[in-house]
Amino acid sequence: MYREVVSGKCNHCEWKAIATSYPEMVEMYHDHLRGDHPAAWMRA
Secondary structure, three states, rough: OOOOOOOOOOOOOOOOOEEOHHHHHHHHHHHHHHHHOEEEHHHH
């Protein structure tokens, strides 16, 4: 069975990720921003 894959990247660094759903990717991206780019996360 084929699973959908969602990829994402950060505009502030070289971070990239793959998730199985858009909500999962959003959570991963916000976790990354909060941890590595808190000023950018506050603007998001």
